[in-house]
Amino acid sequence: AHKIILDTDPGIDDAMAIFFAFQSPDIDVLGLTTVYGNVPVSMSAQNALTLCELAKQDIPVTKGVGMPWVGPESGYAHFVHGDDGFGNINFPVSDRKLDPRSSAQFIVDTARQHPGEVTIVAIGPLGNLALALRLEPELPKLVKGVVIMGGAAFVKGNVTPVAEANIWNDAHAAEIVFAADWDLKMFGLDVTNDVPFTLDFLDELESKNPKLGGFVKESSQFYVDFYSQGRDDRVCFFHDAMPLAYLIDPSLFELTRGHARVSTDPLNRGQTSIAPAGSTASPLWLDANQIDVATKVDHARLRKLYIDTYAL
Ligand code: BDR
Ligand code: CA
Numbered sequence: 001a002h003k004i005i006l007d008t009d010p011g012i013d014d015a016m017a018i019f020f021a022f023q024s025p026d027i028d029v030l031g032l033t034t035v036y037g038n039v040p041v042s043m044s045a046q047n048a049l050t051l052c053e054l055a056k057q058d059i060p061v062t063k064g065v066g067m068p069w070v071g072p073e074s075g076y077a078h079f080v081h082g083d084d085g086f087g088n089i090n091f092p093v094s095d096r097k098l099d100p101r102s103s104a105q106f107i108v109d110t111a112r113q114h115p116g117e118v119t120i121v122a123i124g125p126l127g128n129l130a131l132a133l134r135l136e137p138e139l140p141k142l143v144k145g146v147v148i149m150g151g152a153a154f155v156k157g158n159v160t161p162v163a164e165a166n167i168w169n170d171a172h173a174a175e176i177v178f179a180a181d182w183d184l185k186m187f188g189l190d191v192t193n194d195v196p197f198t199l200d201f202l203d204e205l206e207s208k209n210p211k212l213g214g215f216v217k218e219s220s221q222f223y224v225d226f227y228s229q230g231r232d233d234r235v236c237f238f239h240d241a242m243p244l245a246y247l248i249d250p251s252l253f254e255l256t257r258g259h260a261r262v263s264t265d266p267l268n269r270g271q272t273s274i275a276p277a278g279s280t281a282s283p284l285w286l287d288a289n290q291i292d293v294a295t296k297v298d299h300a301r302l303r304k305l306y307i308d309t310y311a312l
Pocket of ligand 2: 038
């Protein structure tokens with residue numbers, strides 16, 4: 001099984017992804033490291049504890065960065081995820097305790113404990129990963145790789161015309177993470193916005209797994225209201241589960257390789273641009289790291305993987 005650290009800002013699609021990881025026999029979650037993003041970091045950490053309690057998982061949960069690398073707080077996404085991050089369902093809050101370490105320290109410690117074995121799965125803004133790189137410059141050699149939900153390579157953004165939320169929230173941190181010398185794979189809006197999930201999908205998750213699927217269905221009602229504005233159908237998008245789906249079954253995706261940059265310029269803040277290998281002669285781009293970007297996903301098989309995994 002893939003040993004992973006799941007870096008997260010729960011968040012409704014984060015909850016769906018966390019349960020998917022817990023359920024999968026191919027994934028071994030070593031800890032949840034939380035970060036601000038959808039909600040403030042203290043709520044993010046509390047929500048991660050609550051999800052672990054519901055799923056009866058005894059793993060470390062840490063609190064991480066609460067602000068962008070540069071600049072003031074950028075605001076939260078309560079209008080997408082509700083006041084509580086779980087669609088305002090008044091779910092009882094767990095009294096479990098956090099691991100006392102920071103998320104960045106936990107990432108460094110865990111990578112040192114299992115050199116070459118850990119994959120970091122980041123499904124929120126990238127501040128914890130950037131800070132971990134500063135704490136331990138050898139981190140890229142210590143981990144197996146990094147897969148993220150974030151960015152919009154060849155499609156438009158969801159916060160601005162060019163930027164996706166996780167990258168926009170902490171563009172400077174994202175640039176540090178994209179520039180580090182590790183195997184980075186990006187699952188952005190190119191694939192995640194391509195797969196709308198309808199209400200029958202939520203019903204099926206609940207019927208296969210009343211406890212965890214039931215929680216996802218209940219918390220998703222608010223989330224569906226948000227995503228259905230201006231559409232004829234009732235849908236939502238489970239962005240955050242996609243990098244996990246890739247680890248479990250890479251054949252679900254098509255990826256393209258290219259030099260990647262993140263803009264920190266105010267107007268284009270958080271834009272992820274990819275120059276496919278061989279497509280440019282500009283030194284500014286040729287010096288940039290190459291990463292793999294998901295461009296296509298098999299909808300039917302992805303849905304089946306989610307349902308089958310929740311059914312286990
Ligand atoms: C990303 O932003 C958050 O709202 C979601 O949890 C996801 O990680 C999608 O742009
Ligand atoms: Ca998220």
